[in-house]
Amino acid sequence: MKFRWELAVGIVGIAALLFGHGMGLFYAPPERMMGEVGRIFYVHVPVAWYAMLTFTVAAVAAVGWLTTGRHGFDWCVEAATEVGIVLNALLLILGSLWARPTWGVWWTWDPRLTSATVMLLTFVGVMLLRSAFKDPLRRANRTAIATILAFVNVPVTYMSVKWWRSLHQIQSTPDTVSEPMVLVFRINLVAMLLVVVWFIAHRWRIAKTRAAAERPPELPPRIAETS
Amino acid sequence: MSILIATAGSGAIEGGMGFVWAAYSVTWLFFAGYGLSLFLRGREEA
Numbered sequence: 001m002k003f004r005w006e007l008a009v010g011i012v013g014i015a016a017l018l019f020g021h022g023m024g025l026f027y028a029p030p031e032r033m034m035g036e037v038g039r040i041f042y043v044h045v046p047v048a049w050y051a052m053l054t055f056t057v058a059a060v061a062a063v064g065w066l067t068t069g070r071h072g073f074d075w076c077v078e079a080a081t082e083v084g085i086v087l088n089a090l091l092l093i094l095g096s097l098w099a100r101p102t103w104g105v106w107w108t109w110d111p112r113l114t115s116a117t118v119m120l121l122t123f124v125g126v127m128l129l130r131s132a133f134k135d136p137l138r139r140a141n142r143t144a145i146a147t148i149l150a151f152v153n154v155p156v157t158y159m160s161v162k163w164w165r166s167l168h169q170i171q172s173t174p175d176t177v178s179e180p181m182v183l184v185f186r187i188n189l190v191a192m193l194l195v196v197v198w199f200i201a202h203r204w205r206i207a208k209t210r211a212a213a214e215r216p217p218e219l220p221p222r223i224a225e226t227s
Numbered sequence: 228m229s230i231l232i233a234t235a236g237s238g239a240i241e242g243g244m245g246f247v248w249a250a251y252s253v254t255w256l257f258f259a260g261y262g263l264s265l266f267l268r269g270r271e272e273a
Contacts, residue, residue, distance in 0.1 A: 025247070086261050090254060206272050209269075
């Protein structure tokens with residue numbers, strides 16, 4: 001079995017995430033107004049950041065594919081989009097678990113929640129579109145264009161809490177939280193980033209292996225000459 | 228006054244650790260599930 005760098009990143013990330021979540025559950029102080037429920041912050045916000053970041057990576061890779069035609073970019077689109085979908089789905093569930101005790105409802109059609117749902121559905125659409133094409137070149141081109149179109153909603157989702165009147169609080173960063181929360185927040189951000197990098201890298205290799213299996217076998221030199 | 232405070236509350240949310248545990252658990256469930264799917268698909272493709 002070959003040792004891959006991403007596996008090392010993943011192992012460190014999982015260990016760091018265990019530590020970070022332990023700190024979020026037992027070390028961090030209760031939030032002033034939300035009390036214990038405020039501990040959801042340490043999972044919800046990193047997941048939100050990386051859902052949007054992975055979709056951004058997918059969009060950049062889509063531009064990379066369209067401009068260079070290098071297959072690595074296409075595999076990156078596939079990998080980052082899939083990981084982003086997982087994070088986006090998790091984000092909505094975590095948001096719902098946080099909304100119930102703080103807003104009194106599991107769900108409301110608030111601008112942030114709505115745009116995050118649209119973000120999930122559009123990227124699921126990208127993956128469905130991708131699975132509809134057998135020809136690798138057409139599939140890569142169509143996926144890249146769809147990814148760029150779907151990406152338009154990512155900055156809208158990010159800015160929705162400022163552009164519209166929203167129940168959701170404004171974007172959280174280490175600058176917007178109180179001092180005792182910053183360290184725990186930063187640890188969870190770094191830990192989750194490592195896990196996400198592992199996921200994307202591992203998924204990228206799967207896409208690469210599948211692409212290699214799709215290629216027609218090379219003809220022996222003599223047959224290639226006469227054909 | 229104390230009765231008034233007790234009635235109105237402090238405005239802060241009390242309790243709710245069940246939601247917190249649910250949030251952390253679902254995060255690990257998602258990560259474990261997706262990690263396992265990657266592992267299985269990686270083995271299949273190899």
